[in-house]
Amino acid sequence: MTQSINFGFGQDETMLRDSAAKFFSDNCGPNKIHGQVADNPDVYRAIESKWDQGLWKEITELGWTAVCVPEAAGGIGMPVVAAVALAEEAGNAAFPSPLIATFNATFAVRECQSEAATKLLGEIATGTSATLAITNVKGSWEAADTDVSANGDTLTGTAYFVQDAQKADVLVVSAKTATGVALYRVDPTAAGVTVHADGIIDLTRDQAHISFDGAAAELLAADGAEALTKAMPAILCITAADMIGSGEWLLQTTTEYAQTRVQFDRPLGFFQAVKHPLVNVMLAIDAAKSLTYNAACAIDEEPETALKLARMAKSAASDMAVFSSSRAVQFHGGIGFTWECYVHLFFKRQMHNHILYGDGKYQRAQLADLLMGKAA
Amino acid sequence: MSETGKDTAEQAEFRTYCQKWLAENHPGQPPVHIPQGALELSDPAALEWLQKWQKSAYDAGLIGVDYSEDCGGGGKTDCQTIANQEMQKAKTPFLPNIIGLGMAAPTVYFHAQEGTKQELLQKLLSGEEIWCQGFSEPGAGSDLANQQTFARKEGDSWVINGHKVWTSLAHFASWMILLCRTSKDDKYNGLSYFAVPIKSALGKGVTVRPLIKMTGETGFNEVIFEDFVVEDKYRLDDVGAGWKVAMTTLAHERGAGPLTTPSAGGQVNEKENGASIGSAAALIELAKNSYRNGKTAADDGAIRDQIMQLMIRQEGFRQNQRRIGVKALNVHPMRLPLQFKLVATEMNQDIAELAYEIEGAASSLYVNDENAAAGGQWQLAYMNSFGVTIAAGANEIQRNILGERVLNLAKSK
Numbered sequence: 191m192t193q194s195i196n197f198g199f200g201q202d203e204t205m206l207r208d209s210a211a212k213f214f215s216d217n218c219g220p221n222k223i224h225g226q227v228a229d230n231p232d233v234y235r236a237i238e239s240k241w242d243q244g245l246w247k248e249i250t251e252l253g254w255t256a257v258c259v260p261e262a263a264g265g266i267g268m269p270v271v272a273a274v275a276l277a278e279e280a281g282n283a284a285f286p287s288p289l290i291a292t293f294n295a296t297f298a299v300r301e302c303q304s305e306a307a308t309k310l311l312g313e314i315a316t317g318t319s320a321t322l323a324i325t326n327v328k329g330s331w332e333a334a335d336t337d338v339s340a341n342g343d344t345l346t347g348t349a350y351f352v353q354d355a356q357k358a359d360v361l362v363v364s365a366k367t368a369t370g371v372a373l374y375r376v377d378p379t380a381a382g383v384t385v386h387a388d389g390i391i392d393l394t395r396d397q398a399h400i401s402f403d404g405a406a407a408e409l410l411a412a413d414g415a416e417a418l419t420k421a422m423p424a425i426l427c428i429t430a431a432d433m434i435g436s437g438e439w440l441l442q443t444t445t446e447y448a449q450t451r452v453q454f455d456r457p458l459g460f461f462q463a464v465k466h467p468l469v470n471v472m473l474a475i476d477a478a479k480s481l482t483y484n485a486a487c488a489i490d491e492e493p494e495t496a497l498k499l500a501r502m503a504k505s506a507a508s509d510m511a512v513f514s515s516s517r518a519v520q521f522h523g524g525i526g527f528t529w530e531c532y533v534h535l536f537f538k539r540q541m542h543n544h545i546l547y548g549d550g551k552y553q554r555a556q557l558a559d560l561l562m563g564k565a566a
Numbered sequence: 567m568s569e570t571g572k573d574t575a576e577q578a579e580f581r582t583y584c585q586k587w588l589a590e591n592h593p594g595q596p597p598v599h600i601p602q603g604a605l606e607l608s609d610p611a612a613l614e615w616l617q618k619w620q621k622s623a624y625d626a627g628l629i630g631v632d633y634s635e636d637c638g639g640g641g642k643t644d645c646q647t648i649a650n651q652e653m654q655k656a657k658t659p660f661l662p663n664i665i666g667l668g669m670a671a672p673t674v675y676f677h678a679q680e681g682t683k684q685e686l687l688q689k690l691l692s693g694e695e696i697w698c699q700g701f702s703e704p705g706a707g708s709d710l711a712n713q714q715t716f717a718r719k720e721g722d723s724w725v726i727n728g729h730k731v732w733t734s735l736a737h738f739a740s741w742m743i744l745l746c747r748t749s750k751d752d753k754y755n756g757l758s759y760f761a762v763p764i765k766s767a768l769g770k771g772v773t774v775r776p777l778i779k780m781t782g783e784t785g786f787n788e789v790i791f792e793d794f795v796v797e798d799k800y801r802l803d804d805v806g807a808g809w810k811v812a813m814t815t816l817a818h819e820r821g822a823g824p825l826t827t828p829s830a831g832g833q834v835n836e837k838e839n840g841a842s843i844g845s846a847a848a849l850i851e852l853a854k855n856s857y858r859n860g861k862t863a864a865d866d867g868a869i870r871d872q873i874m875q876l877m878i879r880q881e882g883f884r885q886n887q888r889r890i891g892v893k894a895l896n897v898h899p900m901r902l903p904l905q906f907k908l909v910a911t912e913m914n915q916d917i918a919e920l921a922y923e924i925e926g927a928a929s930s931l932y933v934n935d936e937n938a939a940a941g942g943q944w945q946l947a948y949m950n951s952f953g954v955t956i957a958a959g960a961n962e963i964q965r966n967i968l969g970e971r972v973l974n975l976a977k978s979k
Contacts, residue, residue: 196892204894438897445973459975466965468973473905476889477882483895484885502878554874555867561877562850565865 193491197483198271206257206268207275213252214283217245220439220532227286227393231529237387239356239396241286246357250317255292258424260300263311270297270424274431274486281435281543284535286394288319288357290432295320295362297424302373302411310360310375310410321358322425323349323376323400324418331548333364333371333418338402340365340372343409344382345402353546355385355398363407364414373414374407381405392542393535423500426547427486430500430507433543434482436536437475437510440518443533444468447522464521471517474510481506498560505553511540573648580631580645584652587626592656593619604664605734605953606785613696613738616662620693628653629661629828630691633675638688646826653830660831665735666690666697668827670743672818674761675825677802677811686741686761691828698739698764700730700746700789701812708960711753711809715746715791717760724760724801726771726794732957736774736787740765745812748805757808761800764789771795781949819958822903846876846917849924856939858926872920879913901972908964911954918948 227240249255258273259265273293280289296314299307314320326337327350338347345365352361361376361383378385382405388397411417445468448459458464485499515537519526526533548556558565573581598611607613623629628649633639661667671690674683689695706712715728728746736742742764749756764772771794776784803811817823850873853864863869886909889895890902921944922929933942955961969975 195888197889197895199892199894445975448973448975457976459969459973460978462962462966462978465969465973465975465978466962468975469965469968472901472968472973473909476886476902476905477879477909479895480885480889481878481882483889484881499881502881505874506878506882551871554871554878557874557877558870562853562864562870562873565867565870566862 193484193487197487198269198490199275199483202268203272203275206272207279209252210254210276210279211282213249214279214285217248218242218283218285220284220535223284223286223394224532224535228529228535237389239354239387240393241357246287246289246319247317249287249289253315254289255296255317255319256315258293258296258300259311259315263308263315265311265315269490270427270486271483271490273424274427274482277428277431278435281432281437281539282439284394284436284439284539288321288354290428291321291354291358292319293428294353294421294425295322295358295360297421297428298322298324298362298373298418299410301417301420302414303417304410306375306408307410310362313360318359319354319357320360320362321352321354322364323352323355323361324364325349325351327399331552333415333422336364336366336371338363338365340367340374340407341404343407344404345374345376345407346404348399348401350399351388352398352400354395355400356387356396361400362410363402364418365407367412370413371415372412373410373417375410376402376405376407390542392538394539395542422547423485423489423496426500426504426553427482427489429543429546430478430482430503431486433507433511433540434475434479436540436543437471437478437507437514440514440533440536440540441468441471441475444471444518444521451523458521467517468521471510471514474506474513478503478506478510498557501553501557501560504547505550505557508544508550508553511544515540574644576642577645577648580642581648581652584628584649585656587628588652588656588658591622591626593622593659596659600659602947604660604662606783606950607662607735607738608784610738613662616659617693617696619659620661620663623653623658623661623830624692629667629693630671630687631828632825633671633687633691637675637683638691644826646828650826650829658830661693661828663690663693663696665699665743666693666695666741667829669699669815669819670697670741670761672823672825672827673743673759673802673811673815676814677759678761679799679801682761682799690741695740696735696738697741697743698733698736699815700733700742700744700762701815702732703729704731708963710745710812710959711757713745713747713757713808715744716750717746717748717758717796719748720795722798724796724798726760726762726791726796728791730789730791731777732786733774733789734786736764736789737776742789743815745808748808752806754809755806757812758805759802759808759811760796761802762794762796763800767794779950779953781946783946816959819907820904821906822900846873846880849873849876849917849921852921852940852944853924856924856926856928858924863924863926869920869924872923876913876917876920879909879916883909883913898972901968904964904968904972907954907958908961908968911951912961915948915951915955918944918951922948 256265257268261267326335338345361378363374363376364371382403384401385398390397451458481503485503488496488499518533525531600612627640631640631642631646635641717724717726742762744760744762748758773790774787776787856863886902925939928939931938966978970977
């Protein structure tokens with residue numbers, strides 16, 4: 191099987207991307223987001239989830255959450271690259287919302303193949319937000335690792351590092367059963383569910399650990415580990431796309447600064463000590479971008495290669511995320527080191543995404559096992 | 567291919583033709599050793615076999631496809647890329663007249679006088695006449711405009727004196743594209759550009775001498791001009807317009823010019839499993855079969871990570887070439903094309919360097935030792951890799967170009 195030359199970016203996908211770019215530039219420039227999420231620099235500030243629920247409602251009305259929900263479940267059924275394009279624009283705007291978390295949950299629920307799953311997908315298509323609660327206290331990204339146990343229709347235990355948990359309407363929870371790991375739907379406001387918000391560095395999202403104490407749960411898939419494994423390429427692509435969007439913002443913003451800031455009677459960009467690393471940031475973004483489109487396209491068109499290609503994409507994007515954000519702060523000089531400069535919003539988002547679902551080193555270790563066999 | 571991945575009617579018809587011709591006319595396995603690329607050609611027998619192949623592909627209409635018919639071309643639109651794809655797929659040998667096809671032909675086509683381009687292009691495209699490039703000088707490397715070779719006008723002719731270096735293929739070349747100075751008053755506007763017949767002037771104002779590379783191999787040359795007389799009809803564009811003409815050459819060299827360079831190949835570079843010297847995938851096999859620090863290299867976590875980094879870079883490079891063809895996925899039209907040379911040459915250098923490391927203590931053995939791993943080819947490849955990170959505008963210059971033309975940063979000169 192081979193992929194289409196255009197990565198699956200047809201007219202619909204390109205139009206969707208362009209309309210998203212316009213939506214973000216019209217509604218939430220970095221100035222507005224900074225005012226909203228960075229109003230209190232106090233290191234020991236109270237933990238709060240700050241986001242614009244009105245904008246989120248507009249997004250759901252535009253149908254963005256329906257993009258990758260299959261038509262049979264009431265969605266639009268576009269290819270994964272459509273969600274990748276939206277995630278890239280969201281990253282470019284450092285947009286605080288449950289969009290990315292909902293995409294990731296969508297891809298997992300799509301693999302569940304049950305009536306309950308189809309029903310949840312239909313709700314997501316009409317604007318219900320969701321997030322995955324699938325990580326244990328040790329930060330394992332393996333589908334089979336969870337600190338939550340199922341007992342019939344109730345869950346007990348704690349899920350960690352849950353993204354945008356305070357914004358999500360629905361939790362998709364992995365839990366141990368007698369036969370393996372299953373996926374469940376849980377209402378975060380139900381009795382026996384406690385969302386403990388984490389104090390995190392990234393200002394453009396929230397995160398929590400969530401404890402379950404006999405909380406009511408609805409089974410989505412008995413073999414949840416398999417569903418998560420199948421969804422992992424898409425989750426990696428979405429996370430990579432978010433970083434690519436942020437990386438491009440950091441590149442363009444730092445480039446503008448290097449064009450205008452003058453020292454030694456020259457714009458900073460004259461100096462090769464600045465020019466060459468900025469070019470290196472561009473090279474890193476472009477490789478990560480092409481790899482991400484390639485992997486996302488593979489999910490629909492060449493699924494047997496998708497996991498390998500997605501690990502490549504996430505590795506390249508994670509390393510780029512660290513590099514692009516470090517160079518942006520450094521080349522902005524003193525101002526780049528301050529709270530008032532918007533660069534820190536993107537820096538922090540990049541450093542958060544870089545780790546999620548495994549950083550570059552983790553992806554390459556997995557890839558090496560896949561391509562070389564395990565080390566002796 | 568077009569953006570949707572579909573051929574135009576002309577392309578589709580031509581593709582079918584190419585496939586049919588290649589199926590019936592593949593030259594087969596070479597009877598002599600063929601080096602890794604045209605720039606390493608030193609055996610006249612290898613050149614002769616490759617020239618025969620280029621001539622047959624030219625006669626069949628697979629080379630110079632988009633050039634006009636009066637210049638010996640095929641007169642088609644955007645069809646060279648189709649022939650290239652089909653020649654790649656058919657794993658044909660490479661084309662030996664690489665500098666002629668990639669740099670001289672488009673420059674002559676766009677800048678030579680009427681009559682002259684008709685005279686020169688057909689034998690260039692057919693490979694009957696090999697071309698070389700006279701740009702670099704002892705004092706003009708990265709600072710290419712610092713040309714000292716001087717052309718003095720005498721009657722209807724030019725008298726040329728000077729010294730060119732790093733001239734690949736000059737030992738076989740009939741012609742050279744020559745950048746030189748015609749005025750000392752202005753650095754850039756004092757340059758002019760010629761296509762000069764060097765083979766017919768050997769011993770009559772032209773001397774070609776081999777230079778020895780750090781590997782011990784030959785492959786490139788220095789060329790000395792002493793009162794070398796050239797007719798005015800071989801001047802390209804106006805006197806003083808040399809820099810502008812050189813930009814046409816360099817744009818095509820970087821794969822960023824309007825004409826697609828004919829290219830074939832893959833025969834000698836690819837083994838059955840797709841892993842060969844120069845490919846990151848080959849590092850896996852090498853690591854499984856190499857010992858370093860007393861252990862199998864493939865079990866070393868640091869080596870595994872680095873091999874994967876290069877596999878990822880190689881795939882990223884491949885996917886960038888795919889993305890270039892999709893207009894909607896390019897923010898700036900030159901952003902990816904101008905990265906090609908820089909990214910490809912650094913990647914290949916790092917692949918060869920890692921292979922060197924993987925081989926551990928045995929990496930010390932060279933091609934003249936029968937116990938050398940992979941015949942010492944990786945060591946050779948690593949040293950040769952500097953040829954291309956330096957040539958065609960050192961990669962430091964490539965970074966300037968990207969920073970200035972794509973990111974609009976202030977010029978570093």
